[in-house]
Amino acid sequence: MQEKRIAMWSVPRSLGTVLLQAWSSRPDTVVFDELLSFPYLFIKGKDMGFTWTDLDSSQMPHADWRSVIDLLKAPLPEGKSICYQKHQAYHLIEETMGIEWILPFSNCFLIRQPKEMLLSFRKIVPHFTFEETGWIELKRLFDYVHQTSGVIPPVIDAHDLLNDPRRMLSKLCQVVGVEFTETMLSWPPMEVELNEKLAPWYSTVASSTHFHSYQNKNESLPLYLVDICKRCDEIYQELYQFRLY
Numbered sequence: 001m002q003e004k005r006i007a008m009w010s011v012p013r014s015l016g017t018v019l020l021q022a023w024s025s026r027p028d029t030v031v032f033d034e035l036l037s038f039p040y041l042f043i044k045g046k047d048m049g050f051t052w053t054d055l056d057s058s059q060m061p062h063a064d065w066r067s068v069i070d071l072l073k074a075p076l077p078e079g080k081s082i083c084y085q086k087h088q089a090y091h092l093i094e095e096t097m098g099i100e101w102i103l104p105f106s107n108c109f110l111i112r113q114p115k116e117m118l119l120s121f122r123k124i125v126p127h128f129t130f131e132e133t134g135w136i137e138l139k140r141l142f143d144y145v146h147q148t149s150g151v152i153p154p155v156i157d158a159h160d161l162l163n164d165p166r167r168m169l170s171k172l173c174q175v176v177g178v179e180f181t182e183t184m185l186s187w188p189p190m191e192v193e194l195n196e197k198l199a200p201w202y203s204t205v206a207s208s209t210h211f212h213s214y215q216n217k218n219e220s221l222p223l224y225l226v227d228i229c230k231r232c233d234e235i236y237q238e239l240y241q242f243r244l245y
Contacts, residue, residue, distance in 0.1 A: 011134035013120035025187035036091035038062035112158035114232035162214035
């Protein structure tokens with residue numbers, strides 16, 4: 001079987017873990033959940049409130065970015081033909097890790113309306129700057145893939161995904177060259193131990209078993225996020241025009 005490697009790049013709180021769950025339910029697929037976060041944390045010293053001391057010793061091998069990249073490119077286990085990788089764009093430190101190694105992958109982009117993304121983000125990280133939202137790195141990565149490949153990479157909007165998961169997953173599968181399967185629409189709860197640091201990030205999705213219908217959020221943005229939201233939205237709109245629909 002020909003191996004297919006799908007790298008889904010996003011910013012925090014964009015429903016990336018739910019989408020990861022959909023792919024994890026496929027019997028032909030191996031999934032990786034933000035492996036680049038480990039070398040990023042090792043290099044930078046902190047990441048969204050985490051430090052290296054918050055991790056257990058089993059994660060130490062992932063501190064080396066070279067080993068992580070090797071794992072993302074390694075041959076798949078017998079019976080598996082798809083490697084699905086969930087990534088935060090800002091975790092790819094280009095000046096250290098390089099970037100050309102992602103080109104053989106089917107690079108895709110998951111976006112979410114910035115107001116909703118920021119409201120969710122602030123519940124876990126109360127104070128942050130525009131630069132810490134990850135939108136700059138997401139756009140830079142999108143432009144790199146576009147300019148290098150000459151093809152507009154697939155963009156999925158979280159709102160569209162929740163409104164019609166079967167349709168959007170079918171389109172995503174079609175564009176990356178794999179067959180859609182109904183198993184992607186449901187999955188068992190996650191088997192993950194949620195410590196005090198992980199719980200806010202995974203508590204809801206860990207118990208989920210399917211895509212929940214989109215719920216409009218009427219909550220207003222705090223004043224300090226209004227300008228940040230405008231700057232995020234400029235990038236969001238640039239990517240939104242290319243979304244699959």
